[in-house]
Amino acid sequence: MEKDTGTILRQQALGEHGLIITWCTAQHGIVRTAARLARKPGSELSGQVDLFHECELLYRPATSGDLHTLSAVNLLSPRLALRSSLVKLRLASYLSRLLLATVEAGSAEGDWHKLISGALDYVAESHPRRAILLHFEKRLAELHGLYSPAQAPHHALLRHFQHLPAGRTELLDSLEQ
Numbered sequence: 622m623e624k625d626t627g628t629i630l631r632q633q634a635l636g637e638h639g640l641i642i643t644w645c646t647a648q649h650g651i652v653r654t655a656a657r658l659a660r661k662p663g664s665e666l667s668g669q670v671d672l673f674h675e676c677e678l679l680y681r682p683a684t685s686g687d688l689h690t691l692s693a694v695n696l697l698s699p700r701l702a703l704r705s706s707l708v709k710l711r712l713a714s715y716l717s718r719l720l721l722a723t724v725e726a727g728s729a730e731g732d733w734h735k736l737i738s739g740a741l742d743y744v745a746e747s748h749p750r751r752a753i754l755l756h757f758e759k760r761l762a763e764l765h766g767l768y769s770p771a772q773a774p775h776h777a778l779l780r781h782f783q784h785l786p787a788g789r790t791e792l793l794d795s796l797e798q
Contacts, residue, residue, distance in 0.1 A: 622679055622692065625649055628738050629674050630717040634660075642670055642691065643721065644678065647734045651726040654680050654691035669696045673703055673713055673741055687726050702745035708795055711788075712749045716740050716757050718786035723761060723778060732764050751796040754789075 627644035630651075635641045638661040644652045659666040669676065675698040681690040703713045720737050740757050747753075755774070762774035767781050779785050 623682055624679050626677050629672055630721055645734050645737050647731050650733055651724055653687055654689045656691040669694050673700045700745045708749045709744055711792055713741055713744050715792050722786055723782050736760055749796055
């Protein structure tokens with residue numbers, strides 16, 4: 622069994638009652654887990670696994686592939702304030718999608734978790750502004766070794782990864798200076 626702390630970045634349906642949960646964890650980087658009964662009424666995971674929740678997780682590593690089996694979670698922070706405004710939710714979603722688009726599963730770098738967890742906490746507790754997105758892109762480019770003051774971090778990320786999540790321009794337009 623592996624124990625870690627992580628933030629939920631994506632959820633996908635798995636059969637009738639299950640979920641595939643993508644985490645950014647402190648010790649193991651991007652981790653995907655299967656929670657077979659997470660959506661079943663009365664499940665012990667009900668209400669504990671949702672987007673942007675910070676949890677302690679216990680999982681059984683896969684013997685093959687990268688889909689591990691989630692055994693238990695302990696909710697540390699639901700970041701409910703992210704749900705207080707659509708703009709906050711859109712910003713949090715974009716930051717999560719950007720991280721997932723640029724970080725490979727299995728890269729056990731704790732800085733990824735610090736970056737996304739800190740960013741989501743900041744968005745939850747403050748007014749959503751353009752500077753948050755721009756700072757996140759800069760830190761992401763720095764962590765990838767792509768940052769140069771001569772080039773916008775977004776362009777450096779786009780040049781290297783060839784594709785970034787859609788909706789950045791519209792999101793920037795909806796954020797305050």
